[in-house]
Amino acid sequence: MSDPHSLILARQLTKRFGDLTAVDGIDFEVAKGEAFGFLGPNGAGKTSTMRMIGGVSPVTSGLLTIFGLDPARHGPTIRARLGVVPQADTLDLELTVRENLMIYSRYFDLSWREGARRADELLEFVQLKERSRDKVDELSGGMKRRLTIARALINSPELLLLDEPTTGLDPQARHLVWDRLYRLKQRGVTLVLTTHYMDEAEQLCDRLVVLDKARIAAEGSPRELIDRYSTREVLELRFPIDEQPSLDGKLNDIAERIEVLPDRVLLYTSDGDEAIAAVRKRGLQPETALVRRSTLEDVFLRLTGRSLVD
Amino acid sequence: MSVLTRRTAPVRVPTRSFHMVERNVMAYRHNWIVILSGFFEPVLYLLGIGFGLGSLVPAVSTGGGHTVSYAMFVAPALMATSAMNGAVYESTSNFFYKLRYAKTFEAVIQTPVGVEDAAMGEVIWAVIRGCLYSIGFVMIMQALGLIASPWGGVLSVLAALLIGFAFAALGTAITTFMRQWQDHEIVTLGLQPLFLFSATFFPITVYPPILQAFVAVTPLYRSIHLIRGLTTGQIDVGLLVDVLYLVLLGLVGVAVASVRLRRRLLK
Amino acid sequence: MSLMAGTLHVVEYNALVFRRIWRGSIAVSFFTPLFFLAAMGVGLGGLVNRSSGGVNGVPYLDFLAPGLIAAACMQTAAIEATYPILAKIMWDKTYEAALATPVTIPDLIRGEVVWTTIRMFIVAAMFWIVMYLFGVGHSLEALLAIPASVLTGLAFSSTIMAFTATRRNDSGFAAINRFVIIPLYLLGGTFFPIAKLPLALQALAWATPLAHGVALTRGVVLGNINAPEAALHALVPLAYFAGGLLIARALLVKRLAK
Numbered sequence: 001m002s003d004p005h006s007l008i009l010a011r012q013l014t015k016r017f018g019d020l021t022a023v024d025g026i027d028f029e030v031a032k033g034e035a036f037g038f039l040g041p042n043g044a045g046k047t048s049t050m051r052m053i054g055g056v057s058p059v060t061s062g063l064l065t066i067f068g069l070d071p072a073r074h075g076p077t078i079r080a081r082l083g084v085v086p087q088a089d090t091l092d093l094e095l096t097v098r099e100n101l102m103i104y105s106r107y108f109d110l111s112w113r114e115g116a117r118r119a120d121e122l123l124e125f126v127q128l129k130e131r132s133r134d135k136v137d138e139l140s141g142g143m144k145r146r147l148t149i150a151r152a153l154i155n156s157p158e159l160l161l162l163d164e165p166t167t168g169l170d171p172q173a174r175h176l177v178w179d180r181l182y183r184l185k186q187r188g189v190t191l192v193l194t195t196h197y198m199d200e201a202e203q204l205c206d207r208l209v210v211l212d213k214a215r216i217a218a219e220g221s222p223r224e225l226i227d228r229y230s231t232r233e234v235l236e237l238r239f240p241i242d243e244q245p246s247l248d249g250k251l252n253d254i255a256e257r258i259e260v261l262p263d264r265v266l267l268y269t270s271d272g273d274e275a276i277a278a279v280r281k282r283g284l285q286p287e288t289a290l291v292r293r294s295t296l297e298d299v300f301l302r303l304t305g306r307s308l309v310d
Numbered sequence: 311m312s313v314l315t316r317r318t319a320p321v322r323v324p325t326r327s328f329h330m331v332e333r334n335v336m337a338y339r340h341n342w343i344v345i346l347s348g349f350f351e352p353v354l355y356l357l358g359i360g361f362g363l364g365s366l367v368p369a370v371s372t373g374g375g376h377t378v379s380y381a382m383f384v385a386p387a388l389m390a391t392s393a394m395n396g397a398v399y400e401s402t403s404n405f406f407y408k409l410r411y412a413k414t415f416e417a418v419i420q421t422p423v424g425v426e427d428a429a430m431g432e433v434i435w436a437v438i439r440g441c442l443y444s445i446g447f448v449m450i451m452q453a454l455g456l457i458a459s460p461w462g463g464v465l466s467v468l469a470a471l472l473i474g475f476a477f478a479a480l481g482t483a484i485t486t487f488m489r490q491w492q493d494h495e496i497v498t499l500g501l502q503p504l505f506l507f508s509a510t511f512f513p514i515t516v517y518p519p520i521l522q523a524f525v526a527v528t529p530l531y532r533s534i535h536l537i538r539g540l541t542t543g544q545i546d547v548g549l550l551v552d553v554l555y556l557v558l559l560g561l562v563g564v565a566v567a568s569v570r571l572r573r574r575l576l577k
Numbered sequence: 578m579s580l581m582a583g584t585l586h587v588v589e590y591n592a593l594v595f596r597r598i599w600r601g602s603i604a605v606s607f608f609t610p611l612f613f614l615a616a617m618g619v620g621l622g623g624l625v626n627r628s629s630g631g632v633n634g635v636p637y638l639d640f641l642a643p644g645l646i647a648a649a650c651m652q653t654a655a656i657e658a659t660y661p662i663l664a665k666i667m668w669d670k671t672y673e674a675a676l677a678t679p680v681t682i683p684d685l686i687r688g689e690v691v692w693t694t695i696r697m698f699i700v701a702a703m704f705w706i707v708m709y710l711f712g713v714g715h716s717l718e719a720l721l722a723i724p725a726s727v728l729t730g731l732a733f734s735s736t737i738m739a740f741t742a743t744r745r746n747d748s749g750f751a752a753i754n755r756f757v758i759i760p761l762y763l764l765g766g767t768f769f770p771i772a773k774l775p776l777a778l779q780a781l782a783w784a785t786p787l788a789h790g791v792a793l794t795r796g797v798v799l800g801n802i803n804a805p806e807a808a809l810h811a812l813v814p815l816a817y818f819a820g821g822l823l824i825a826r827a828l829l830v831k832r833l834a835k
Contacts, residue, residue: 017577056419056576076422090417094337103336106329107421155421344748347755358763363621365773366629366637499605506616516620 006031007159007190008053012062015048022048024214025062032158035191037201039296040211041306046194047087049211050163053192054084066159080108083157087164089144091136097147098123098132101154108155115154122150126180142173149180160184162193166200178203198296210296210303217303222296229302230294231256233272237265237279237286254278259301268298326423330431331438333414345439349446352392356450359511360384370513378542385456386466386538387510389447393440393470394477394530395501400436401481402497406488408432415575425575429567433478440474441467451541458543466540469553473533476556479563480529486570504530529559583680587688588695590671591661595696606700610649610707614642617768618711633770635799642708643722643798644767647790649704650697650730655758657693658737659750666742672833682830686822690734697730698723714798721797725811729790732814733758735821742828761787786814 008030015023023045030036038046051057055071055078066078092100098119105115123129126146166174195201201208202222210217254275255267269275272291364380371377408414418428448463457463508530514522525531536552622637632640665671701723708714765787771779782788793810796802
């Protein structure tokens with residue numbers, strides 16, 4: 001049997017929409033206090049999994065418990081202890097910023113007074129205090145996202161579900177969101193998030209699963225996954241477009257593994273500088289050469305043969 | 311998938327509906343003038359048709375040897391129609407917008423508030439809004455001397471509540487089948503003959519017997535019949551039939567809407 | 578660009594949008610008059626004819642039908658001049674895109690007016706056919722009801738377009754409908770003679786284009802109007818139309834030409 005401390009337990013979890021299998025028999029567990037991520041491209045089954053965990057999408061087959069409860073039987077009880085940040089902001093456009101939080105607190109049966117107290121505290125937390133009387137459509141994308149996060153926290157959830165928390169935000173807005181999520185994690189809130197940004201997964205997740213075509217391709221901490229599926233460094237080479245096809249075989253044996261992408265060649269190796277020297281020695285003249293550390297992007301490429309963000 | 315292994319939540323009694331009403335009150339605080347101006351329309355109809363056109367029709371027979379002034383005949387019909395229109399508008403156009411574009415419900419169902427609460431809450435809200443209008447209209451009718459007894463006025467407000475409930479439930483159910491805005495034209499097109507032919511502006515006896523039987527089973531006719539009986543003071547067992555009819559219509563509407571909404575939102 | 582070409586583009590644009598919904602729209606244009614004339618003209622008309630022997634010496638149906646055509650054009654104009662226009666100014670920014678081409682602001686206005694005229698013509702023609710089927714207006718000059726009612730609608734089209742040009746959101750449109758269109762519809766001479774109104778309201782009614790449009794349309798259908806009367810009743814809506822156009826143009830230039 002599983003660890004009694006696990007907040008979420010899934011065994012052979014499956015979701016089908018007619019003929020389409022969105023989630024195909026996946027197993028995972030999330031422990032209390034953990035930050036757990038689903039990494040994968042669009043259509044890999046991330047959102048379907050999140051909706052099942054959130055208790056708004058019936059499980060087709062397999063086992064799923066949240067807080068040890070079956071979402072089909074105890075939906076309202078589970079949802080009372082969850083915070084959800086959906087992929088698209090589902091804010092109430094007819095209400096002001098503060099009213100959005102107030103009415104959401106009522107949905108959780110909090111009193112008006114308690115709702116007001118928490119709304120003000122959370123507006124402070126997501127730095128929207130000055131905008132509290134504004135209508136929601138006047139906010140920028142990053143502000144709306146922060147308001148959605150504040151809304152998800154109104155019931156002081158033990159578990160926060162975030163579906164693509166920073167997709168579509170500019171870099172500054174993303175860092176602000178990450179900072180707030182990091183603080184929540186430090187307070188002991190369990191985070192479950194989906195993302196197709198590897199930097200986000202590396203920043204936020206203690207542990208993650210790579211989803212591909214409705215199945216789990218790999219599982220572990222970001223570091224573990226990189227160690228297991230990639231090399232320490234990566235050498236990225238760009239050649240003039242017409243030269244790249246003629247490279248066949250010329251780079252062999254320089255690296256542990258070579259990936260040829262449409263616009264560049266990736267050489268996986270423990271020492272990038274050594275690899276550059278080897279390339280030059282063979283008389284090849286790349287337009288640019290860049291040595292970098294391996295990322296989850298490389299893990300994904302290795303596991304699926306495809307890039308994460310196209 | 312076999313029926314036995316199907317895992318769906320048991321249908322609950324929607325106890326958290328009231329939070330949806332609170333949400334709507336909050337939203338309309340920014341837009342109270344829209345609510346207020348809703349009083350205006352039925353009153354205009356009463357003045358234009360009831361009195362203006364009524365000046366050409368001195369009296370109408372309401373059966374059983376009773377005769378009332380034209381304004382007295384038309385006013386209860388306008389009250390019932392306005393209860394219907396308010397409920398249908400709120401439960402079709404507004405509800406469709408919330409369902410389709412505002413995604414208000416997507417956010418709501420992620421809280422302990424369930425789909426049933428959300429649907430029931432919308433119906434209750436439509437009824438409350440309709441009730442405000444009915445009270446205003448009855449007060450005007452009373453002032454113009456169009457109500458036989460004050461008790462009839464009070465009861466007719468309750469009747470308007472029931473009418474609002476029945477049509478809001480029906481409208482919510484219909485909206486769950488809608489795919490695009492153009493579908494609302496069908497609703498408009500359906501409301502028009504109801505409005506015009508439900509013994510609103512002339513007694514049902516104008517029709518040949520077969521048509522009379524047909525009109526008698528339509529919802530707005532039953533609504534008008536109920537309110538007209540109460541405001542003109544012609545109380546009989548027939549009014550009980552009206553009440554039963556509307557209660558049944560409302561319950562069927564709520565049931566259909568709940569089932570359809572679950573299927574639509576809980577994918 | 579020639580005067581016609583720019584205008585034509587706007588009309589074409591509207592026609593393209595309309596192509597997706599025309600079936601429903603034509604059905605509404607046919608069934609609405611059918612239901613109204615059956616219920617109010619025949620059903621209620623029966624009561625009126627029995628109690629008062631008709632109105633102004635004609636059966637109630639004959640009195641009502643032409644008035645309703647003019648009112649229907651007013652309603653069509655009010656819809657066409659509000660939401661679609663504001664959408665093109667603000668939400669979809671269609672005008673902004675059009676003005677980046679050789680199309681000018683007067684082209685836009687002319688285009689919208691021509692388009693609204695086409696829409697009203699369809700509504701009026703359908704209504705006229707239904708009226709004919711009900712046995713009203715069986716004369717050649719009754720066909721003049723169509724241009725007369727379209728003219729009535731135009732008076733509302735340009736004036737409401739001017740109002741729309743000042744709007745930042747759609748909340749004023751419900752008010753236009755509730756406080757202008759519906760009161761005129763119910764009290765403006767369509768359902769009963771204006772002479773039945775209190776004196777102050779009579780004066781007010783005769784200051785509006787609807788009362789004159791209804792009188793003109795009714796006059797040509799019943800064949801009981803003389804040329805000077807007809808000219809007077811045509812002049813009022815025409816004046817509203819022209820005045821509205823000037824204001825709409827000035828306001829749109831102010832708003833769109835930055």
